[in-house]
Amino acid sequence: MASELMKNGDGEMSKDERKVYDRQIRLWGFDGQNKLRATKVLLIGMQGLGAEIAKNLILSGVNSITLKDHTEVSILDRCSQFLIPRDSEERNRAKASFSAAQKLNPNVKVIVDTTPIEENVDSFVTSFDLVIATECSPSTYKRLSENCRKSNVKIFIADVYGLFGYFYQDVISTHSLYGEVFPNNAEIDTLTSTKKKPQLYYLTSALLKFQSDSNRKPNPDTSEEDIEELKSIIHPQINDSSSDQENKESDVFEEYYGELFCELSPTTSIIGAMVSQTALNTVMNKPVDNYNVFFYDHIEHEGKFHLL
């Protein structure tokens, strides 16, 4: 460790760093910047959303960021993964992203990790100040959420489906765990029917159920079947929760189905930035602590927090 290059967090902020971070220090002050310089981040999943989050956190000047992904580059990454150069011969997503990620800010230690998160989900997270997870299975999210709560590590969980996206945050120990918010089973409505949920909650739950059942996200190659499958999950939910007879006739998500495939750039940009800024604010002691879930509604173009 002693031979490590001088990076963020090792000693005082240099004059060069001050120059690079000038415009944000004028926003959150030297104190805020120093807190960021001491923060070690684990980022799981390096598809388009992961790339956005990596960019935002590396630019902000965190101490270190570990890019963890065991999967291979796919053609669908071209919809939003801008850290992988087209001519890269590297197959692993995290490895292929490393050089562009490091170039964003030489002051940050960028570390690549290609072990599947499932293999070390129980112990690994404790060595970080902040965990942001994307592109995991719902059951992995559930375990991550529990482990982070136990070890008092702040966790953010985010996903983008086409132009729709959401994130979950655990910054207050009295709020529900991920698995409690998204129980991901058929009984969800009866369990939680006491409180009316925002509509997009049902879309998200259906997408997560789809992922659990099919072991993948909806895919553009199989878009028609996938939409049918989603509808079959979503309709019983909506009908049960809605006492309104008219709503049963029409599908409130009709407009949404066509744009749920891949991680699409405009929304990875929005969700990636929203989750990054909320996480950075948490590190700087300004958490959004009265809510735990954020939805970006691309049809209504609105982004709202909820407490679920």
Add this chain to the structure above:
Amino acid sequence: MAATIAGVFNPELQNLIKESKILLVGAGGIGCEVLKNLVLTGFSELEVIDLDTIEVSNLNRQFLFSKESVGKAKSHVAKTSVLKFNPNVNIMSHFGDIMDTKYGVAFFNKFKLVINALDNKKARSHVNRMCLSCQIPLIESGTMGYNGQVEFIKKGVTICYECNTRAEPRTYPMCTIRNTPKEPIHCIIWAKFLFNQLFGEIDEIVSFDEENIESEKLSARNWAIQNDYNPKKLFKKVFFDDIKALMNMKDLYADKKIKPVLLDESLLDQEHVKYSDVLDSEMLTLEQNISMFLDCVTPIKEQWEISTNKCLVWDKDDDMMMNFVVSCSNLRSALFNIPFKTHFDIKSMAGNIIPAIATANAMIAGQIVIHALRILRGKFEKCQNVFLRSMPNHKGGVLVKDRCLQPPNPKCNVCSSKGEIIFTTDMNNFTVRQLEELVLKKKLNMVAPDVTMLDRVIISSDETDGVDMYDMTLSEAGMTSGCSFDAEDDHQNFRVKIIAFDKEKSRDEDPDFEIFNNKNDLHTANEQNNKTKPDEDDEDDCFIDQAESTVCDNNGDTREAVNHLMVDKEEIGYEEVTEGGAEEIGNEEEEITEKISNEEIDAEEISNEEKLAIKRKADEAIEDINDAKKSRVD
């Protein structure tokens, strides 16, 4: 490049994305993010224009640039960077000014959609006019700290960028700057004036007291040249002799609370005091400020000697120029018992720096492309203005929108043919040249104006017309009170009827001219003037123009604002909103929420108003009397 992958978008949208040619104006903070999003979404016919080069302070957010690219053209580097992750896209990058006449109607007509990612009102107004004239939809955007907004503009469908009056940049009474500074900002502005007097442009037009400034500048410069810019002599002249002269001027400080105090003469010969180890966030001592001043004069003089036309433009990113303003403003503060400011804070104020972060730009850029997809499909009704809040509102909203599209203002003097402008000035003193430079170009953002009155040409943008009435006063040019004339800009395809009224200056500190959007505004302003004047306990505070009182109204307390005119609501005010952090905004919103419950007004509309106000502040903070020529892009 989502649009090249089957099944991601429906085929109709897929083709629109691939084929639509888009112009991106600005490759700064928002511009970099938008370019990335456009290219990833599959837009493949793009042009991007920016007049700026890359600076170190861009690197915390303009992620297409790196240390190695500092000094290079933003537009070219941005293009090279995005081609790495998608080489199959046609991008033409322009290193130039969008207001240049070579980007005329023919240039704009190539595009299906224009996206503004600019940082100044002048260029925004210009692109607004070009898009109105070419009937091209425009997405207008901006960020400031944690906040931001996206606006959709289409002729006849929505309000245009200029439908609502946007407040003007703050100006200061000249006599406060010269004789009676009360706040650090006055000393900072004075320091920048001093810089211009010694090293700046000679023929710059200053809106007030022109002759006086010119002669003063010449004499200060001549004095400096005669003394070969000797730092110690300059120090003695500016901070000792000139102050003594001021104090000797009869009556100047007779009944004033503010008087200068002389510095100790021993400071003239003090030893060099080390200041290099003082952080920019720490305060310098008086002695350190003196040494800093003495150290920076010669290096700046050397730069000045080799500059083209012997003229330097003050630049906050030049260390010596920045040190000059820091030391001069603090020494000036010492003379008038005003607290010192740190290098860091002075840079904010002198450079009109707006804090900026990657995440706000990325959110706004994402929303811009979502809007772009709607616009291409003709779903204009789905493109209401969107505002990014720094903290959730009481409903949890962070990205919130207007409830509906805002229709054009029928009285807009830019997008409606019925618009007219009321213009008041002292016609026996105001010249045709001032009309062109100060009113038509600076205030109304024209590029190449023509003026005709009853078919008689008074100003022509075509030199071959041989019209030269520039040195005439408006009266000599045939204008009378109540007359009307047409001002037009062929390049922008913008014309407006101007009704001129003669109004003598009652005091030196009165503005040289005023602009109103209708006669009612003129009457209101006159009444307000009459009301506030007797209350003034300090005649220095009297120079408020109409635009400022508009801002004050937005802030809800005109009287308060009049009294605190000396505090720069725009340049410092934004710090309260942004630097002070989220809590302050949160408090403001709590109050707003209360108002809503009382008056049953939709919460989001109120907060949007508030966001608009912040946006206006952002516009203003960026403009500066001295920096108007350099339009930067974020």
